[in-house]
Amino acid sequence: MALEITSARPDPALFDLPWSSPLEEWPAHHLAALPRGISRHVVRFVKLSGGVIAVKEIKAELASREYGVLRRLGKVDLPCVTPVGVVTGRVDALGDPLDACLITRHLKFSLPYRALYSQALRPDTAARLIDALAVLLVKLHLEGFWWGDVSLSNTLFRRDAGAFAAYLVDAETGELHPQLSDGQRAHDLEIARINIAGELMDLQAGGFLEEHTDPVETATEIVRRYHSLWAELTGVERFETGDRWRVDERIRRLNALGFDVDELAMSTDIDGTTIQIQPKVVDSGHHSRRLLRLTGLDVEENQARRLLNDLDSFRAASDRLADNEAVVAHHWLVTVYEPTVRAVPRELRGKLEGAEVFHEVLEHRWYLSERAGRDTPLSETIADYVRTVLPAKPDERAVLGIDTASMPVTVLDDTPHEWTRSSP
Numbered sequence: 001m002a003l004e005i006t007s008a009r010p011d012p013a014l015f016d017l018p019w020s021s022p023l024e025e026w027p028a029h030h031l032a033a034l035p036r037g038i039s040r041h042v043v044r045f046v047k048l049s050g051g052v053i054a055v056k057e058i059k060a061e062l063a064s065r066e067y068g069v070l071r072r073l074g075k076v077d078l079p080c081v082t083p084v085g086v087v088t089g090r091v092d093a094l095g096d097p098l099d100a101c102l103i104t105r106h107l108k109f110s111l112p113y114r115a116l117y118s119q120a121l122r123p124d125t126a127a128r129l130i131d132a133l134a135v136l137l138v139k140l141h142l143e144g145f146w147w148g149d150v151s152l153s154n155t156l157f158r159r160d161a162g163a164f165a166a167y168l169v170d171a172e173t174g175e176l177h178p179q180l181s182d183g184q185r186a187h188d189l190e191i192a193r194i195n196i197a198g199e200l201m202d203l204q205a206g207g208f209l210e211e212h213t214d215p216v217e218t219a220t221e222i223v224r225r226y227h228s229l230w231a232e233l234t235g236v237e238r239f240e241t242g243d244r245w246r247v248d249e250r251i252r253r254l255n256a257l258g259f260d261v262d263e264l265a266m267s268t269d270i271d272g273t274t275i276q277i278q279p280k281v282v283d284s285g286h287h288s289r290r291l292l293r294l295t296g297l298d299v300e301e302n303q304a305r306r307l308l309n310d311l312d313s314f315r316a317a318s319d320r321l322a323d324n325e326a327v328v329a330h331h332w333l334v335t336v337y338e339p340t341v342r343a344v345p346r347e348l349r350g351k352l353e354g355a356e357v358f359h360e361v362l363e364h365r366w367y368l369s370e371r372a373g374r375d376t377p378l379s380e381t382i383a384d385y386v387r388t389v390l391p392a393k394p395d396e397r398a399v400l401g402i403d404t405a406s407m408p409v410t411v412l413d414d415t416p417h418e419w420t421r422s423s424p
Helices: 012-016 060-075 125-142 182-205 215-234 245-256 286-295 301-317 325-342 354-372 378-388
Strands: 004-006 043-048 051-058 082-088 100-105 155-160 163-168 237-240 259-268 274-284 410-412 419-421
Touching (some): 125 182, 182 215
Antiparallel strands (some): 082 100, 155 163, 259 274
16 A cells, blocks of 8 residues: 555655654654644644644545545635645554544644633633634535534634634534525534533533633524524615615625625515615625735734724824825835834744734733823833733743643544543
8 A cells, every 4th residue: 555645735745754653653853732622533733844734643535525625615715724635545564554644734823722711811702712603604604514513622713803713623524515504504503502512511620611601501602693693694684765875884784794795686676665685695804805905914804903993093193094095004014013013022923923913012002091191102012012911921833821631621422413521
């Protein structure tokens, strides 16, 4: 049996990895010390060509299927990990066959939910994670993707201007369809509710969940949050023909949720007195795409919204509202944003990504200004933030807090939506 590596962009360094050894026995010098979530398979983070990949040991047919699903999700810009390749034909030193491996690219500055709970977080962390997961699930369902194993464990989270952005990390059970039925969407939601309740109960048993948080109630919240988002994005709205301003109002509400309206389906009643409006195709990233177009910065949606607000304030403060937006944006980038990010000492740059640092500096400036009763200059704010706030942040490029493997663990059995307890 010959070793085969299937990859759209193969890296020759992949052949140097010890594929003839079971993944759990790989030597430490190949591994990257990053927090791992719960998985029913062996998963390791591996250093490769100056970056980090995630390697999951799995049956060949499942690895190939998941690789294909992730590639299709990536082509429509859905938030998920990037597939790198599949390794098959593995045998050990005695010639016995080994499982295949699915390789994905590590999502920088992303964290499994258990690693987040190893830190000192805001009291409403669970609710914010549920919100992020609900948004992710809506995005997936709009594109016809049935997940089949919705859970916090199968999701990675990145900080997004005080909130979180969620990314799908495990598509093993997923299916892509032209369109999902209401029953398929309801099935995913029920799986999510049961899985999340079990995950939060584990955190509660280990003393990591906020005291006031009810695991079952919090898990049920994803159903309410999901239905609210789904209705706003796909619901039909009726209004009189003279109220056409409400079309723009609907679009603005969708933009505020982080979605663009790509196409609208409008129909008029027989008597011509009312109009129905329904967003036909929606996708996410209204603010992030605008910021990317203006500055070249590719950041999360809430971060983009915060940076654009600062850019708009900069335009107003410098009396340049009538100037070309792109020209002013470039000036803001080189005189405000980049100097702020560069002010972080090299040894602290692994703490947070640049856009999140800038967001926190803006928050810190508001705090300092309120305390001082005057507007605090940005240079003074940056110096104080770097001295008093940033050093205490956990390094999100490295091991965070405690090893999540030492936290109380709940594992999934062979049925994706049923929970069983295991010993801590």
